[in-house]
Amino acid sequence: MISSTSFSDRLAPLIDQFMTFLHSERQLAANTQLHYRRDLERLMDFVADSRIDQWGQVSERHIRAFIAELHRDELSAKSIQRQLSSIRSFYRFLVAEGLSDANPALGVKAPKAGRHLPETLDTDQLSHLLSFPVEDAISARDKAMLELVYSSGLRVSELVSLNIHDVDLRAGSLVVTGKGNKTRMLPVGRMAVSALQLWITHRQAWASYTGPDQDALFIAKKGQRLTVRSVQLRFDHWAKRMHTQGKVYPHRLRHSFASHVLESSGDLRAVQELLGHEDISTTQVYTHLDFQHLMDVYEKAHPRARKKDD
Numbered sequence: 001m002i003s004s005t006s007f008s009d010r011l012a013p014l015i016d017q018f019m020t021f022l023h024s025e026r027q028l029a030a031n032t033q034l035h036y037r038r039d040l041e042r043l044m045d046f047v048a049d050s051r052i053d054q055w056g057q058v059s060e061r062h063i064r065a066f067i068a069e070l071h072r073d074e075l076s077a078k079s080i081q082r083q084l085s086s087i088r089s090f091y092r093f094l095v096a097e098g099l100s101d102a103n104p105a106l107g108v109k110a111p112k113a114g115r116h117l118p119e120t121l122d123t124d125q126l127s128h129l130l131s132f133p134v135e136d137a138i139s140a141r142d143k144a145m146l147e148l149v150y151s152s153g154l155r156v157s158e159l160v161s162l163n164i165h166d167v168d169l170r171a172g173s174l175v176v177t178g179k180g181n182k183t184r185m186l187p188v189g190r191m192a193v194s195a196l197q198l199w200i201t202h203r204q205a206w207a208s209y210t211g212p213d214q215d216a217l218f219i220a221k222k223g224q225r226l227t228v229r230s231v232q233l234r235f236d237h238w239a240k241r242m243h244t245q246g247k248v249y250p251h252r253l254r255h256s257f258a259s260h261v262l263e264s265s266g267d268l269r270a271v272q273e274l275l276g277h278e279d280i281s282t283t284q285v286y287t288h289l290d291f292q293h294l295m296d297v298y299e300k301a302h303p304r305a306r307k308k309d310d
Contacts, residue, residue: 007048014055015040018093027181029157039086055091056100063087063108071111081110119246120256126150129244130191137202137221142234144192144199145218149250151192152176153257153274156228156250162217164200169193178276186274 019037022028028036046066047058063084070080087105094100121129130147134140149159158176167174172188188196206221216225232249239248246252254275262271 007051007053008044010053011044011047011055014094014099015044015090017097018090021093029179031157032179035082036086036089039083040090042083043087055094058104060104060107063105067108067110077111084108084110119252120259121244121246121248121252122256123260125244126253126256129239129242129248132238132242134198137199137205140195140199140202141218142238144195145231146235146238146253147192147195148188149253150257151189152186153254153261154186154250155179155254155276156231159250160216160218160226160228160231163215164217165215167196167217169197176276180278182276184273184276 015037018040019033022033022036043066046069047055047062050062052058052062067080067084070083075083084105088103091100091103091105095103130143130150132139132143134143145159148154149156152174154176155178158178161177162174166176167188169188172190172193173185174188175183175185177183203217203219206219206223213219213223213225218226218231220226220230235248235250235253238244258271258275261274262268265271
């Protein structure tokens with residue numbers, strides 16, 4: 001009897017070929033490539049257990065059965081949506097390369113995920129969080145990072161990838177490389193510029209390092225570029241020290257940036273550009289936040305809307 005491992009061995013090479021395509025042609029971020037591989041290897045295990053050794057033999061029925069199995073495993077709707085997206089992308093590649101006649105995932109719908117509204121901090125909470133005193137190089141660096149994420153709405157991956165020459169403090173702007181290696185120019189606010197100027201003077205004392213990270217804007221004492229995890233830990237450190245309500249992480253400051261700009265300007269397209277969202281539907285979640293704020297104001301202010309015990 002042929003083991004499912006033998007079937008997997010015949011299926012795996014095309015996943016490797018697809019990963020090469022994602023790396024060389026699509027130039028996707030390493031973390032995104034890892035998600036694709038994990039998703040497709042999970043499908044491969046399912047297909048191999050079904051005694052199939054050719055991707056072209058997979059039908060819509062097989063994909064539906066696979067999605068049903070993910071449901072039974074209590075995978076979240078959002079994770080199933082991503083899994084199905086990975087499968088569709090994989091089969092688009094196979095069809096284009098003449099390795100499959102059809103895309104069996106096209107007719108399969110993922111379950112709808114409940115819309116998760118991002119957590120934000122209000123302006124008073126942010127002002128308090130960012131009011132900690134700068135006492136040394138570490139606090140100067142951390143304040144610059146916090147100010148910059150809130151000022152320009154950066155992803156944490158974009159923050160850690162910044163180099164010194166990416167920031168123009170005189171012009172109050174920076175150039176950042178986001179998802180899909182797409183670059184965008186962003187404004188840097190006055191408070192962030194001031195914090196960056198102070199950090200850069202401290203950074204010079206740490207910059208004797210001449211390794212591959214010598215141009216990194218945000219570094220540790222030994223000169224190496226900060227990691228995403230180290231930034232998350234530093235944000236958490238200051239949130240606890242300043243007694244900020246709720247957990248503070250870089251993406252929460254990015255959400256706060258987006259919500260506050262939209263609330264003040266009402267310009268969804270501008271917020272989309274600032275955040276680097278390819279699809280405006282991704283940005284539209286902030287209109288729900290804005291509406292929630294309006295509802296709160298309305299219910300507190302309108303005499304016919306207030307609850308009886310108000």
